[in-house]
Amino acid sequence: MDIKDEESAPSSKKASKKPIYTQFSQQDLPAWKPILTPGWVIATFSVVGILYIPIGLLTLFASESVEEAIFRYDDRCLPPSYAHNANSYIQSDDTNKTCTIKWTVEHEMEAPIYIYYQLDNYYQNHRRYVKSRNDMQLRNKAAEGDLGNCFPEDKTTDTNQPIVPCGLIAWSLFNDTYRFLTSNKDLTVNKKNIAWGSDQRSKFGSNVYPKNFQSRDLIGGAKLNESIPLSQQEDLIVWMRSAALPTFRKLYGKIETDLEMNDEIEIVIENNYNTYLFGGRKRLVFSTTTLIGGKNPFVGTAYLIVGGLSLFCAITFILLYVIKPRPLGDPSYLSWNRNPGGIK
């Protein structure tokens, strides 16, 4: 800040209280004074429009190039005899949970094809649920006794042994499984590398093994193989990255062969997970991806809307400017000029 001392000569008279000139204290800082003139408004809207519409088109195009197939199966896999008693069907150990769906591929899908299960009305973001885990215990073998936040799924009922992994999230692990059969192709499901690498590396320990899991009276969901460390239990890792909203998808695996049009695929579902109790639906999703991920027409549409509205506004402003022009800085618009004798 350049200081121009207007009183350059150090005066001999007694201390002058004259303030020293600084741009700061005289409020004279150089500043850009943007005025939102119609020119600016129209230009801004035009630029936004011109910029956003192509991005929107690209995004939409990418999203449209994604092939997606969704099957709801919670209803289809419920035997009609249990239609009014779904809960007892799913809780019973004796009923046959296997169900087969036939699917004719409608569009060609290029590998890798991702398989998701989608749940709704499932509050993974409920406060009680979100916090019901212990990250320390998950990544550190020594901390298997850390059971903070895990209640009530913290210890075994009888022996008071710590449960690893503890908490409601792990306890309610999704346990439907899918197999895909086709006549001429081998559709193995690759379940590796379905979790985020950072979770696998740092949040789940490679020396932490499941212990006493699902050993209490009430079984919430899947059981874990106690010989595989948590860092390899990718289904668990995926499940434990709690979803943000009550409708969510989780990655189940991927099929690494292309599916041709009219391929007949038999989907064998083990319908184990109980969503009947709270009225949640289960879906199975096949999806390919692009650079921006799965099918997501919303982003592209939003871009198009913002860009389109911008162009619309730009045109409207131009029209308004023509129809009802206001000369820039016209003093007759000043309030005290508009109604004379303003001070009253």
Add this chain to the structure above:
Amino acid sequence: MSINNNMIDVLQDQKWESIPWKKLQVGDIIKVKQDGFFPADLLLLASTNADGVCYIETANLDGETNLKIRKALEKTWDYVTPEKASEFKGEIQCEQPNNSLYTFTGNLLIQKQTLPLSPNQILLRGCSLRNTEYIVGVVIFTGHETKVMMNAMNVPSKRSTLERKLDKLILTLFATLFMMCFIGAIGSAIFVNKKYFYLHLDSSEKGSAQFNPRNRFLVFLLTMFTLITLYSTIIPISLYVSIEMIKFIQSTQFINKDLCMYHSETNTPALARTSNLNEELGQVEYIFSDKTGTLTRNLMEFFKCSIGGEVYGNGVTEIERGLAERNGMKIDENKSANAVQERGFNFDDARLMRGAWRNEPNPDVCKEFFRCLAICHTVLPEGEESPEKIKYQAASPDEAALVIAAKNFGFFFYRRTPTTINVRESHVEKMGKIQDVSYEILNVLEFNSTRKRQSVVCRYPDGRLVLYCKGADTVIYERLADGNTNNNIKKVTREHLELFGSAGLRTLCLAYKELHPDVYESWNEKFIQAKSSLNDREKKLDEVAELIENDLILIGSTAIEDKLQEGVPACIETLQRAGIKIWVLTGDKIETAINIAYACNLINNEMKQFVISSETDAIREVEDRGDQVEIARFIKDEVKRELKKCLEEAESYFHSLSGPKLALVIDGKCLMYALDPSLRVMLLNLSLNCHSVVCCRVSPLQKAQVTSMVKKGARKITLSIGDGANDVSMIQAAHVGIGISGMEGMQAVMASDFAIAQFRYLADLLLVHGRWSYLRICKVVIYFFYKNLTFTLTQFWFTFQTGFSGQRFYDDWFQSLYNVIFTALPVIIVGLFDKDVSSSLSKKYPELYMEGIKNVFFKWKVVAIWAFFSVYQSLIFFYFVSTTNLSAKNSAGKIFGLWDVSTMAFTCVVITVNLRLLMICNSITRWHYISVGGSILAWFIFIFIYSGISTPYDRQENIYFVIYVLMSTFYFYIMLLLVPAAALFCDFVYQGVQRWFFPYDYQIIQEMHRDEVDNTGRAQLLEVGNQLTPAEARSYAISQLPRELSKHTGFAFDSPGYESFFAAQLGVYAPPKAWDVARRASMRSKPKIGHKK
């Protein structure tokens, strides 16, 4: 306070001992020296002047500048020396301490006699001793019991109106918070259900109460508390801290250091004594100003005169200057080289100086004019008898100015003896000749407020008898001789008087009359008779004077300028254009006050004036009867009648569109009754409709009452400005109190919120600093409101998706640092640097200030608009981010979790909210860029670090690696481009439409001056206008003055009685006279002076 450490002489053991004021006790006998202040309320015992008389100046109490006389009781005259004074033994009985400055009742018991005491013997604290070597007095009241302190009020703690409105906003936010929590809690109580088995809500064990479906009411309550902590961000706690910081810097760095408000003559910068009220300065609607010392300099200067129908004096009054400037002319202040500069004399016209008057058309009239000035007065010369060194002691500065004028015209009055006046006359017989002439003074017909004139009968050395008379135009004109020449002069002089009067000058008419010795002798006999009569002497003297003061010949008139402070009329004009109404509250008498109102352009002849005065014949008549109860009742009725009449008239004008502007003049006594609760509403209605209001003869307490009437009754924002102790209570009563600093007195400054050196700095303080502060604080408050509401609402929308469980959307740290780091600094920068228009434009277009008076920028409407955009933006943030949540986010098909989504949303919020700030800025400095960029950068730095580490502590690692996960996806960047644009879209449309179709005034001004470089240099603004020669400018300015047949001729002369003043010198006993303070206060026998029709 240092004032109480001043030293004063106290009588101890027959000696004067110096002790500090604070040690004074009731009953002490003290000595006060000339020009000293009285440390307490004193009873005057003795004075070095004969007759126990002393002169005091009461300017600190009532603003009056002429000296007052106090006279000790005859019994105590002798106690002048310490030896004698120590013999004084007596008892004083007096009233309880009270705040009435003009009354005192008590008795002095001395030598077994009971002597009644009157205000005549009382010296009040705050006054000072003049023209008296020293006095001896007894302390009656000290400290807080003194009358001046009883007039003071408790120091109120002041908060700005905007802050009080802010409290209401905060309350609204609390209500909103409660509503949101209530909705959430109800939802929670409904939601909890055993069917959600994965939540284990059936657990009846400990710690499950919060979501126990069997006790939904408890769920409701507990969720309520959870949600209150969750949504607490809606309350902008850091707002108060930020505002305090902003205001502190505004006052210490901007106001205190403004070069435009630095007064170099007194070396005084402006001083903000509180930082609470900066933005209040931007909303002031009423200014209450003291007169003496604030508007005027307390300096009378001989300015112009009219002699024999010719106007002399080239001076341009401030008001003329202002008018000329308004009409685009620049008046050159070139004084002719030979202009005499002296205190009391500001007259420049070569035609009269150095004997040049001999060449004027009427040299004889000029001669009489000067002689009248030199002879007809009651001034005492003091010091060496040379024109340079002599000092004149006059009871009023007006008188001194006239004698000084005579001196400069070459009629040097240098000596007064009891019977003669000696004048050294130059150029009388021929150019260059100087001669000493001694005029024998035969009679003095003294000035009083009934007569409004003063005459002297003198005998020339050659035996000629002449009566010189000066006085108000009304009384002089009545007594002029008829005659053709005289008539012509009368007519012309009348016009001149009106001209002077409308320029705010104080006028006097001069006249003379030659007396035939026989006529004089017979009159003188009657005079002596009257003088020696024992009862009704005054009345008889007046009657006798009437006999000789007739058939006068008009010489001309004088015009004295009650010197205004620099730039006052211009400043007042500016402030009035800014929509501020200015009231003058003064202790001075009505004529003086009206004069100043004219001089300041507060009143002009085009205005309809309402005068409510207690000096009417009817009131005087009742007062003469002396029944207090009846007086009170009568005056009250009278005031009520007047008020009603004025109000009706005012309303009739108000309804007609082009009615004249209104002005109200009211005196203290009427005000006392008008402030009565039953009449207050009427007074308020009337005065609020008036363009300007002048209250005269008001006590300090009344000043405060008037101020609070407007403050509380009309709920307008008030500002009081004053310089003396008598203004303290008014300064404290107003929303904003301004003290004039740089003078001797500090009381006003100590009580004030801001101190400035000159009245004219008010324009800078209000129009520049006040307006900016108001704008800035409004922006800060609204922006805080917006950013916290937006942030909290995203959280609120999330609550609906979580089964109303009260799950946090954002990480704890995000939430805490949002206000402290990510959005804190830019808004402070706006609070410091935002400028809509430059300071010079602020003053050039004072009308901009009206936006503050109307509170345009912090109305509920504005809040509602911002709330609307908050809701809109928060919906965009939440739903844009969550709607796209379902599908895969990268080509590896992976899905985001809760914390990815929330971090994504938070990033969008931080960026948008900071960009939104740039959109409200009128001027963007590099600090804006730095702070806005810095805030966004701070968020990224924070999240990079925060999500990059995992701690060994037992905590949830929710955010671990989240930002890296986000940034590894294309989706993140696409959203980052989309969401802020979509969120700000509506705001931008609104701003564009608002500016184009409903522009604020400041926006038009911005556009008008868009191409100008900002540093216009403030002085440059004054340069606009054509260059005219001084003569042209003057004649133009004068021609612009209201020419309508004026009724105001500007008489406002006051002088103490001749006899009492000179009693000492003449060795003649004169009883205390009627004009003293006590009498003035009771306002008796003061006739109405003819300003009215």
